[in-house]
Amino acid sequence: MKRILLSLVILFVFSNLLFSQVQSPDDFLGFPLGADRQLADYHQIVNYLELLGERSPRIKIDNLGKTTDGNDMIIAIISSPDNIQQLEKYRQISYELAHPYNLSSTEAEELIAQGKVIAFITSNIHATEIGASQMSLQFTYELATSEDPQINFYLENVILILMPSANPDGQLMVCDWYRKWLETEYEGGRMPWLYHRYVGHDTNRDFFMLNQKESKLINRVMSRDWFPQVHLDEHQMGSRGPRMFVPPYKDPMSPNLSPLLMRLEALFGANMSFRLEEKDLSGVIDSWVFDSYWPGGTRTAAWKNIVSLLTELASCDVASPIFIEENELYGGGKGMAEYKQQINFPNPWKGGWWRLRDIIDYELVASYAFLETSAKFRESILRGFYQMNRTAIEQPTPWGYVIPPNQHDAITAAKLIDILLEHGIQVLQFQEDLIINNRIYQTGTVFIPLAQPLRSFISEMLDIQIYPEIRLSPSSDPLYPYDVTSWSLPLLMGVACDRIDQPVNVAMVEIDSAPYPEGNFIGASSNGYAISHQFNNTSIAINRLLKEKFEVYATLQAFRDGRTYFETGTIAIPTQPKLEQQLKLWAKELHLPIHPLNQNLPESKLQLKSVRxxxxxxxxxxxxxxxxxxxxxxxxxxxxxxxxxxxxxxxxxxxxxxxxxxxxxxxxxxxxxxxxAKSAKNYRPMxxxxxxxxxxxxxxxxxxxxxxxxxxxxxxxxxxxxxxxxxxxxxxxxxxxxxxxxxxxxxxxxxxxxxxxxxxxxxxxxxxxxxxxxxxxxxxxxxxxxxxxxxxxxxxxxxxxxxxxxxxxxxxxxxxxxxxxxxxxxxxxxxxxxxxxxxxxxxxxxxxxxxxxxxxx
Ligand SMILES: [Zn+2]
The missing domain is CATH 3.40.50.880 (Class I glutamine amidotransferase (GATase) domain)
Structure with a gap:
């Protein structure tokens, strides 16, 4: 025992010794973090966090995978050394509370007593909103090195997952561009291209569809790996309004969201604004502009019962300071008609210099407040999370949604199911036919039961949207939406999907991959082949055929081949050398049914050509x-x-x-x-x-x-x-x-x-x-x-x-x-x-x- 104690003491002294050698961000970067006209780029950020990961028992760096441009998307997992040693145990507890199917309330209370709050922070998803990527360095350094008992208390109760940039490719582009034009008239100006290879600012509009690699990785942290209870996404906004927005949000709210979640978000937001005010950081506003209706951004998390917070800081010109006269500040947007003192904005900022360092300072206070609330309300947060998931499972009706196998484009229908699975939704499949409301749903029909934790998200995605019209007075216009007002996936994707309001009693199995049709190539034909134009994937087949210089036609009339009916526009391919083996391969890869014709190609047809x-x-x-x-x-x-x-x-x-x-x-x-000349006043040349x-x-x-x-x-x-x-x-x-x-x-x-x-x-x-x-x-x-x-x-x-x-x-x-x-x-x-x-x-x-x-x- 004595020997163990001794070696522990040595280990402790040794690790502290090692630790004292860890450079501060300022020493590592060679300039004070947040200094005017200085930026740490994503490579420097990763290098520094990896150094902290090597030296500190409180930090573990995880590489999630590659971004669109092939950079590593990393997270820092930050907690007490004890918790870091037992991450799998706490991840498992989080999983159980997220999926409390067979959890008695006693068992749940045991897990709540032992569990840690999993708190997730994403920074810099909009690449020019660069402050939080810089803040991450100081935040991680302080959490790694501080001996402050408060911080130890936070780390004992919370496992923090910090993503220093949710858009690494864009962060690097912005740093390059900024450095290139430093000390010219274009310093701090905007780039002529998107700060993501494809989607630019829409990096934050992709969180239900999950088209982009970055959205997929962030979704994986939330919906597959960690099941966090709380999430904070740190943004920046324009320069001439409030200095900072913190939750609660402004109307309207989606009727699918949990009321308890709304209250928890307000609790987190209130502690942020309180801690900011305490430090006399003025200009903080809440209940303004940003609504609780649109699930396209990372706030999709709220529909998964995750407390989902957004902060928005006033911007400077990337890393260049700006000076703002008081009269240049303005209000506007729901929640603040004029720029002046009001309850949700009790301490207006009065103008002056605004710099990158200010942004970092506000963000640090908000991030600490986020950690503090997570730690102090640990049990209530875990219990709330459990309760919301439990309620979702137990709510009686409606029963769920069915997606029958007969679809206009069955491949796209499978794609929809794929998206649901990627979000962590349980999906079942009928093993036999079932009649519901005089309609036969055949074997293979997909059933998405609502009795599951992600009930809110499923309803939001599979049902239609009715925008809640909230008016400030009975005669005024409704509050206008923040972004789009509809995202119903079946309508967006052209997929038949029915809501079922009664019990579904049929043999079913759970599936973990989407039921893509097996592309079939039934057999060779000397007449040629037909592919229906109903599938989006048919266009891939056309493109491949043309690239390989095959002859391809589209029919100008509907026709029948044996029992099969083909509509106008059906793709018809005459038999050609080497065609058969390609079609076999492509049918499989593209899930396409390719039909061998029993008769000659229809007379009336157009030859398709490669299009430049x-x-x-x-x-x-x-x-x-x-x-x-x-x-x-x-x-x-x-x-x-x-x-x-x-x-x-x-x-x-x-x-x-x-x-x-x-x-x-x-x-x-x-x-x-x-x-x-007049409209040129605010014009910033490129x-x-x-x-x-x-x-x-x-x-x-x-x-x-x-x-x-x-x-x-x-x-x-x-x-x-x-x-x-x-x-x-x-x-x-x-x-x-x-x-x-x-x-x-x-x-x-x-x-x-x-x-x-x-x-x-x-x-x-x-x-x-x-x-x-x-x-x-x-x-x-x-x-x-x-x-x-x-x-x-x-x-x-x-x-x-x-x-x-x-x-x-x-x-x-x-x-x-x-x-x-x-x-x-x-x-x-x-x-x-x-x-x-x-x-x-x-x-x-x-x-x-x-x-x-x-x-x-
Ligand atoms: Zn933003």
């Missing part, structure tokens, strides 16, 4: 451009980014058959510079090579490109460029309306399409359109060498399927998709968000079809 695609990419970085690029890469379209310079140079038909204009404001495309737009000569070159036979594919507001400037025989009826007349901030509406037209191939005749303040097109009689065909319309009836819209009547009978013949070429107007954030799988085909169609004369 250009995607317009402005120097005012566009997230819609990035998402479009990402989506088209996923579906194996080859594309080239088209810059302003390329368009201005002209001769576009030499390089492209189709050019895509993403959802970008017309003025930004033509010339984003302000037009007069370095010369990134200034300007395509200008008049670019518009002319695009016009010539189309006249000569090219195809211009325009998306949503991007349509207004050709509509107004070519011009086309099309008008936007929403042009001069203000927000109180027409407001559609991301809503799902009914639309009808001509499925015999190449743009509508493979679509159901009625589909869901995701509309985001999109144009309301009317066409008019054409003059000269121009013609127009309306391919999709909003029907003349109530349009709303999910979400919120004001002035819906405006869209009725208006055109949603138009095919305009212009000279020898065409302009394809896709007038709503067919590929918004790569979420509406149900309308991806419109973009894919537009590209395939672009190759046609």
């Amino acid at each position: 695609v250009g995607l317009y990419k402005p120097w005012r970085a566009s997230m819609d451009e990035g998402w479009t690029r990402w989506l088209l890469e996923q579906f194996e379209f080859d594309l080239v980014s088209v810059t302003n310079e390329m368009i201005k140079q002209g001769q576009l038909s030499k390089r492209f058959d189709a050019i895509i204009i993403p959802d970008i404001n017309k003025q930004t495309i033509i010339d984003p510079k302000p037009k007069d 370095p010369e090579q990134y200034e300007g737009g395509i200008e008049k000569e670019g518009v002319d070159n695009l016009k010539k490109f189309v006249s000569d036979g090219g195809a211009l594919i325009a998306l949503d507001s991007g349509c207004l460029l050709p509509v107004d400037e070519f011009p086309l025989p099309v008008f936007d009826a929403s042009e001069n309306l203000n927000r109180s007349d027409y407001n559609a901030p991301g809503v799902m509406l009914k639309a009808d399409i001509d499925t015999d037209h190449p743009l509508g191939w493979g679509m159901p005749s009625r589909f869901t359109a995701f509309v985001s303040n999109s144009p309301a097109f009317r066409t008019t009689a054409p003059i000269g060498d121009v013609d127009r065909s309306v391919i999709a319309v909003y029907p003349d009836e109530s349009l709303l399927l999910s979400g919120w819209i004001k002035g819906e009547e405006l869209l009725r009978k208006k055109a949603a998709v138009i095919d305009v013949k212009f000279g020898n070429g065409k302009v394809i107007l896709l007038g709503f968000r067919v590929q918004h954030r790569a979420q509406p799988h149900g309308t991806f085909k419109l973009l894919f079809n537009a590209i395939h169609y672009a190759g046609q004369p």
